[in-house]
Amino acid sequence: MTRSEGLTLFTAAAAFAALAALPFVTEGFYLTLAVNMALYIALCTAWTLFSGPTHLVSLATAAFFGIGTYSVAIGIEILPFPLLILCGGVAGALFAALVGAATLRVSGAYFVIFTLGLAELTRQVVAYLQTKVFGSMGLFVLTDHGEGDLFRYLLGLIAAIFLVGWLIGRARLGFAMRVIGNDEVVARHFGIEVARSKVILFMVSGAFIAMVGAIMAPRYAYIEPQSAFNPTMSFLVVIMALLGGTRRLWGPLVGVVPFTIVADFISANFPDHFNVIIGLAFLAVVYLLKDGVTGAIEQALGRRRRAASVTGEGRA
Amino acid sequence: MSGPILEVASLSKAFGGLVAVNDVSFALAEGELLGLIGPNGSGKTTTMNLVSGALAPTAGEIRLDGAPISGLSPSVISRAGVARTFQLVRVLPGMTAVENVVAGAVFSRAGLWGVAAEATARRLLGRVGLEERAELPLSAMTYIDQKRVELARALAADPRVLLLDEWLAGLNPTELQTAIELLKEIHADGMTIIMVEHVMDAIRSLCDRCVVMNTGAKIAEGDTAAVLADPHVMAAYLGDE
Numbered sequence: 001m002t003r004s005e006g007l008t009l010f011t012a013a014a015a016f017a018a019l020a021a022l023p024f025v026t027e028g029f030y031l032t033l034a035v036n037m038a039l040y041i042a043l044c045t046a047w048t049l050f051s052g053p054t055h056l057v058s059l060a061t062a063a064f065f066g067i068g069t070y071s072v073a074i075g076i077e078i079l080p081f082p083l084l085i086l087c088g089g090v091a092g093a094l095f096a097a098l099v100g101a102a103t104l105r106v107s108g109a110y111f112v113i114f115t116l117g118l119a120e121l122t123r124q125v126v127a128y129l130q131t132k133v134f135g136s137m138g139l140f141v142l143t144d145h146g147e148g149d150l151f152r153y154l155l156g157l158i159a160a161i162f163l164v165g166w167l168i169g170r171a172r173l174g175f176a177m178r179v180i181g182n183d184e185v186v187a188r189h190f191g192i193e194v195a196r197s198k199v200i201l202f203m204v205s206g207a208f209i210a211m212v213g214a215i216m217a218p219r220y221a222y223i224e225p226q227s228a229f230n231p232t233m234s235f236l237v238v239i240m241a242l243l244g245g246t247r248r249l250w251g252p253l254v255g256v257v258p259f260t261i262v263a264d265f266i267s268a269n270f271p272d273h274f275n276v277i278i279g280l281a282f283l284a285v286v287y288l289l290k291d292g293v294t295g296a297i298e299q300a301l302g303r304r305r306r307a308a309s310v311t312g313e314g315r316a
Numbered sequence: 317m318s319g320p321i322l323e324v325a326s327l328s329k330a331f332g333g334l335v336a337v338n339d340v341s342f343a344l345a346e347g348e349l350l351g352l353i354g355p356n357g358s359g360k361t362t363t364m365n366l367v368s369g370a371l372a373p374t375a376g377e378i379r380l381d382g383a384p385i386s387g388l389s390p391s392v393i394s395r396a397g398v399a400r401t402f403q404l405v406r407v408l409p410g411m412t413a414v415e416n417v418v419a420g421a422v423f424s425r426a427g428l429w430g431v432a433a434e435a436t437a438r439r440l441l442g443r444v445g446l447e448e449r450a451e452l453p454l455s456a457m458t459y460i461d462q463k464r465v466e467l468a469r470a471l472a473a474d475p476r477v478l479l480l481d482e483w484l485a486g487l488n489p490t491e492l493q494t495a496i497e498l499l500k501e502i503h504a505d506g507m508t509i510i511m512v513e514h515v516m517d518a519i520r521s522l523c524d525r526c527v528v529m530n531t532g533a534k535i536a537e538g539d540t541a542a543v544l545a546d547p548h549v550m551a552a553y554l555g556d557e
Contacts, residue, residue: 172422172429179419182408189368190473191394191423 016159023148031147037260038154039216043233044241044252045161046208049168050201052246053177056108059234060099060115063122064092064206066229068213070126073139073223081143085153085214092210093203100199116234123229130225138224145218153215161208165249168204173197232275236263239278243285245292254293319382321346321508322367322477327376327386329362336362338532339376344477349499349509351523351540355553358529360512361403364481367510368400369393380476397425397476401466401483403512409455413446413465414438416454420469425476433472440468444498460491471502478502480511484518496521520544528552 022034043061051058068088075084103114130136168174176197180187187194213228220227244255259281267274289296320343329337337359344350352360365371367378369390378386385393399420408416417437421428428436441450444464454462463483470478484495496518503509503522513519519526519540526543528536530552536543543549 175419175422178411178415179408182410183406185370185402186406186408186419188390189370189394189400190420190469191391191425193391 012159012162016155020152020155023151027148031151033260033264035147035151035154035219036264037257038151038158039212040237040240040256040260041253042154042158042161042212043209043237044244044256045158045165045249046205046212047237048241048246048249048252049161049165049208050198050205051241052249052251053174053181054198054201055181056104056198057112057238058115058202058205059112059231059238060119060206061209061234061237062229062231063115063119064095064209065213065216065233066122066126066225067091067095068210068215069217069220069223069228070139071210072214072217073141073228076141076143076217081145081218085211088214089207089211092213093207095210096203096206097199099206100202104195104198104202116231119229119231119234123225123231126229127225138222140222141217142221143218147219150215150219154212157208157211157215162249164204164208168201169249173200177201232278235282236278239282239285242292243281243289245289245294245296247291247295247298251292251294320344321348321381322510323377323379323382324363324367325377325379327363327366327378328374329359329366329371330374335532337366337373340527340529340532340534341376342527342534342537344508344510346508347503347506349503349511349522349524351519351526352510352512352529353514353519353526354529354535357531358552359532360529361481363529364400364479364510364512367393367477368398368479391423394424394473395427397474398479399424399470399473399475399477400479401463401470401481403481403485405459405462405466407454407457407462407465410453412451412453413441413457413461413468414450416465417441417468417472420472421474424473426472426474428472436472437468440471441465443471444468445494459486463487467498471507476508478507478509480509480513482512482514484513484515492518516544 023031043065047058047061050056068091071088071091072081072084075087079087099118103111106114130138176187176192179190179192180194180197184194217223240255240259241252242255243259244253245251263278266277270277291299322344324340324342327337327340328335340363342350352363354360362371366373366386369385369388369392372387376386377384380396380398383396385396385398408419411419414434414437417440418433420426421433421436426436438447438450441447444467446461446464446468449457449461454465457465467483484492487495492515499509499522511523523540525538526540527534528543528549535552536546536549
């Protein structure tokens with residue numbers, strides 16, 4: 001580990017420790033906002049784990065999230081909550097393997113449409129099974145976990161996502177993904193199993209998203225397909241991740257924090273226009289910030305550095 | 317080892333009604349440098365694509381060290397020991413020269429990683445004359461330097477057979493001389509090479525033997541000088557009369 005990596009790790013650990021203490025100093029509105037932020041940071045970072053290097057936009061976030069939520073709803077009477085979070089992760093990974101094996105050979109727009117259709121299909125199937133086979137609208141998840149507990153679980157998960165992302169970046173898989181992102185034909189001709197690499201990454205990403213869904217289950221208390229498999233969530237994750245930028249794993253973080261605050265303000269003050277404003281935000285992000293805020297900053301820095309080296313001032 | 321290192325037997329590839337490669341056979345001994353020549357559209361690059369696995373043949377078989385590789389995926393064929401450059405240069409534009417060459421060494425037959433892969437990459441970049449530009453991103457490199465990186469990347473894969481698809485195209489006379497010397501050295505080290513080429517000077521000075529193709533079929537094979545003097549080959553290049 002280099003010195004700058006050590007420093008980053010120390011800073012991150014200190015920040016996590018400070019944030020873990022948040023539930024002691026605040027509750028109510030600010031804690032709820034913090035949980036929402038942590039929720040979307042976890043979702044967007046897990047999403048970027050796959051969609052960042054592959055440039056494949058997945059709209060299946062809601063499907064993985066719902067699978068995690070239902071893992072808890074089904075098992076809450078039998079198993080302890082932390083174990084169910086892991087079960088949710090395993091279920092998410094298995095689902096991703098199944099879906100990935102079938103679809104990751106299709107590219108670009110087809111993949112986007114497929115994942116969107118898949119999320120809807122999953123919701124319909126779960127709704128059908130629940131009403132026709134089990135004869136109920138939803139399932140109860142009654143625990144004594146408050147917002148503070150959920151916040152700490154989410155923080156822990158975010159730390160795990162960043163750690164795994166960092167490890168993948170240093171491993172052969174991360175290197176393979178960079179080669180694939182640059183030129184798939186070259187990747188194939190130099191021994192990289194492109195489809196298998198993508199499936200593995202999709203499984204890691206899907207497992208983490210499902211674990212987020214599992215952690216959030218106690219907040220809903222009553223789990224229904226409509227809330228667990230909410231398609232708006234899939235779109236919000238894409239907007240926030242693209243706003244922050246997906247070229248770095250921490251890119252989405254930069255997008256989520258301001259977006260959650262603004263989105264909360266909008267839904268509180270203009271609840272009827274929420275979808276319209278989100279739609280406009282989507283267009284603005286795609287048109288104006290192709291590589292997100294972090295991409296724009298990196299580009300600006302690159303320009304300054306080049307300008308400096310041209311005038312001979314850059315050698316410091 | 318006594319048998320040929322690479323064997324192409326009755327290979328055919330049809331795209332719908334168009335037969336791009338028609339019943340082509342040839343063999344390659346270990347350490348040999350074979351020229352694959354012919355006019356534009358004669359099926360040379362398609363043959364290369366069949367060997368590297370970019371395309372699957374319609375009929376026929378390709379064997380590497382006696383084991384069939386035809387129809388396998390390019391990644392499997394790469395691990396079996398075939399590496400190539402591309403007719404239109406294909407580099408990894410967002411990565412540095414070293415990373416480009418490391419990419420050739422990690423998942424291919426070489427199977428190197430970490431310090432070993434980087435050392436190999438730097439050694440090969442030195443070999444193609446790019447040690448000082450090792451940290452440059454490929455998007456900032458000239459066409460010629462990108463071609464050099466491509467060759468270093470193919471060598472990094474530690475192939476049994478190296479396929480060069482018009483690697484000498486687009487070089488000026490000085491660069492061409494340097495490039496020919498480089499290929500001579502690599503050949504002298506024992507590398508088995510098939511090169512698709514139009515530059516006749518290079519073919520004369522490099523190739524032990526040539527296979528000539530025209531409209532998908534093999535029309536001549538043998539010693540380079542003899543093949544180039546063959547009236548059928550001249551007719552294919554220049555037209556009848």
